[in-house]
Amino acid sequence: MRIVQELLFVILFAAAVYLFSKKVRQIRRNILLGRDKDLNDHPDLRWKNVFLLAFGQKKMFRNPLVAILHFFVYAGFLIVNIEILEIILDGILGQHRLFVPVLGSLYPVLVGAFEVLAALVLAGCAIFFVRRNILKLKRFISKDLDGWPRSDANYILITEIVLMVLFLTMNAADQALQARGVEHYAVTGNLLVSGLFTPLFSGFSDGTLVLIERGCWWLHIVGILCFLNYLPYSKHLHIILAFPNAYYASLEPKGEMENMPAVQQEVQLMLQPELAANAPASDTMPKFGAKDVFDLTWKNLLDAYSCTECGRCSAACPANITGKLLSPRKIMMDTRDRLEEVGRNITANGTFTDDSKTLLRDYIKEEELRACTTCNACVQECPVSISPLDIILQLRRHLVMEESNAPAEWTGMFSNIENNMAPWKFSMDDRDKWAMEING
Amino acid sequence: MYIKTMAEYAANGETPEVLFWVGCAGSFDQRAQKITKAFATILDKVGVQFAILGKEESCTGDPARRAGNEFIFQMMAQNNIQLLNMYGVKKIVTACPHCFNTLKNEYPDLGGNYEVIHHTTFLQSLIDEGKIKLQGGGTFKGKKITYHDSCYLGRANDIYEAPRKVLEILDAELIEMKRCRSKGLCCGAGGAQMFKEEEKGTIRINADRGKEAVDTGATVIASNCPFCMTMLTDGVKESGKEDDVKVLDIAEMIAQSMA
Ligand code: SF4
Ligand code: SF4
Numbered sequence: 125m126r127i128v129q130e131l132l133f134v135i136l137f138a139a140a141v142y143l144f145s146k147k148v149r150q151i152r153r154n155i156l157l158g159r160d161k162d163l164n165d166h167p168d169l170r171w172k173n174v175f176l177l178a179f180g181q182k183k184m185f186r187n188p189l190v191a192i193l194h195f196f197v198y199a200g201f202l203i204v205n206i207e208i209l210e211i212i213l214d215g216i217l218g219q220h221r222l223f224v225p226v227l228g229s230l231y232p233v234l235v236g237a238f239e240v241l242a243a244l245v246l247a248g249c250a251i252f253f254v255r256r257n258i259l260k261l262k263r264f265i266s267k268d269l270d271g272w273p274r275s276d277a278n279y280i281l282i283t284e285i286v287l288m289v290l291f292l293t294m295n296a297a298d299q300a301l302q303a304r305g306v307e308h309y310a311v312t313g314n315l316l317v318s319g320l321f322t323p324l325f326s327g328f329s330d331g332t333l334v335l336i337e338r339g340c341w342w343l344h345i346v347g348i349l350c351f352l353n354y355l356p357y358s359k360h361l362h363i364i365l366a367f368p369n370a371y372y373a374s375l376e377p378k379g380e381m382e383n384m385p386a387v388q389q390e391v392q393l394m395l396q397p398e399l400a401a402n403a404p405a406s407d408t409m410p411k412f413g414a415k416d417v418f419d420l421t422w423k424n425l426l427d428a429y430s431c432t433e434c435g436r437c438s439a440a441c442p443a444n445i446t447g448k449l450l451s452p453r454k455i456m457m458d459t460r461d462r463l464e465e466v467g468r469n470i471t472a473n474g475t476f477t478d479d480s481k482t483l484l485r486d487y488i489k490e491e492e493l494r495a496c497t498t499c500n501a502c503v504q505e506c507p508v509s510i511s512p513l514d515i516i517l518q519l520r521r522h523l524v525m526e527e528s529n530a531p532a533e534w535t536g537m538f539s540n541i542e543n544n545m546a547p548w549k550f551s552m553d554d555r556d557k558w559a560m561e562i563n564g
Numbered sequence: 565m566y567i568k569t570m571a572e573y574a575a576n577g578e579t580p581e582v583l584f585w586v587g588c589a590g591s592f593d594q595r596a597q598k599i600t601k602a603f604a605t606i607l608d609k610v611g612v613q614f615a616i617l618g619k620e621e622s623c624t625g626d627p628a629r630r631a632g633n634e635f636i637f638q639m640m641a642q643n644n645i646q647l648l649n650m651y652g653v654k655k656i657v658t659a660c661p662h663c664f665n666t667l668k669n670e671y672p673d674l675g676g677n678y679e680v681i682h683h684t685t686f687l688q689s690l691i692d693e694g695k696i697k698l699q700g701g702g703t704f705k706g707k708k709i710t711y712h713d714s715c716y717l718g719r720a721n722d723i724y725e726a727p728r729k730v731l732e733i734l735d736a737e738l739i740e741m742k743r744c745r746s747k748g749l750c751c752g753a754g755g756a757q758m759f760k761e762e763e764k765g766t767i768r769i770n771a772d773r774g775k776e777a778v779d780t781g782a783t784v785i786a787s788n789c790p791f792c793m794t795m796l797t798d799g800v801k802e803s804g805k806e807d808d809v810k811v812l813d814i815a816e817m818i819a820q821s822m823a
Binding site: 376380381383387391392395440442443446447448495496497500501517523524530537538547554555558 | 566601616627628629635639668720749758763769
């Protein structure tokens, strides 16, 4: 019987890891469809960002109450994973509480601490569930989240609550069995949280208790393996990608826009034709701006997979606040949806086969892009170092430079700059009129 | 006071301490010209040796770049850089956060490396050096002032304290809006929005911001950007308070209070 359980566990575990790594490879492939961009400079500053923004959750603490709840859930999640290591080893080796003899009296202290975290995770998730579904905060009732994204968020919270309940129930039943000296149940001593509930199990027979303990054990670990495979399809992927995303976060001042060396060179040759002789000939016509996910940088695509759909960006966006169509959260969700669609296309066909769709227009409308004031509020607010603005600006470049598609007022502004060196139609000679007035 | 151009300095074989980059709004917009004049007056009074480019100055290219037109940006930027480098410019001060951001952060990629300072930071250093003295009490003593963080000085370049420090010497009562500093609300003009109609929505951005500023009960809204100036002035008008609430640039407030 024991060997059957071990075998079953090993098969399940291997299948879960296999499926997960397959999906991870697909996501990696999708992200690398993006344009190259070297983001490996200043490793010291980048690690600092990982510690401050990802481990330290610095941005989350802009709202301390939520930050604390989120911190419980996050710390609980990280640390409960250590507990899972024992569970996995137990499963493979057919042991029970492998670490008891190794850790001795430290064991109940450690597991007790995990239990406290588990209880905090439970409470945190329950409060988050209420905030989302009963208190209905504005950024959670937004239509950006209609359909799957809203259910996704709730599935995650419910799963975490169930997993924690299973973990605590398992430990409580386990302690009741230990107390009765049932064979195979190593004596750990009292566990901080589940210990409080052992009296509830006193009426059960040994057999029933074993059934409860084993049942919870299996459901807990199977639940975790399922959850692992659910992650890549969910906004919850941020628990992994927040870390690399913080590492590769932009180190430039937020106001700086990415330069376009191809245009820079072309203009240089226009202004100084004498340089043309030495200029390297380029035979490929460069693409200007971004129309589809392939034209964005890999960091933009990593951003898309890292987005938690929290909506802090949109809640701070002046365009969104004043009822415009633009929502930076939707920009990120659209980018991810389009990228996933492209990825499925590649998986099915071997290479990307034209589907006559693009990120621009099929997902993101011109009207959304036009409304952005480039104020950087979205970039400032994002807890996982995402820049929706960077994507917006690249799409705008495509509209203007590839399609000459701009509102008439902008076209006028462009020609004013070109002809009068100012966005307004004033004479260049009047530029220092104010000084002449002073000089008299 | 006589405002000299770089060309005039160069003709005498001299270079001034600092170039005052006026910007398009500061040059052409009637309201913004007052900010320009106020700042020039302060520089003159404290004896900073400065020049302007005059007719040689061009748009930095900021609105074109942000609207998506990189060609026009590059044309403006490379021309400006050639000019600035020809004059050997080292230090630039400007009263426009958009010019500030572009000159400081975007010109270096194209070969234009200068020390670029926004006028509020410059004013703060003049105050720190004791060069700016106010006349007894100052014009704004005891008045309620609220300060609007421009996106391009604040979030884009993390400058929040210098303008507030400058306001401190006015001895006025600074009331912060709920959305301030890195949580500040845009005036609605950035990203070339200044040059076109807003997209359809429930309210205009400047009306929202104007109302928020008026609701603080302040009688002066202090700004640091000619574009915010226009947007906020309209916003205040929309809430019907243009007679009670004035929008002033920090440079104008200092110029008015100086001894
Ligand atoms: S930069 Fe654009 S998208 Fe981001 S908050 Fe500002 S207006 Fe909204
Ligand atoms: S981009 Fe950032 S702030 Fe916006 S929804 Fe995604 S994670 Fe939240």
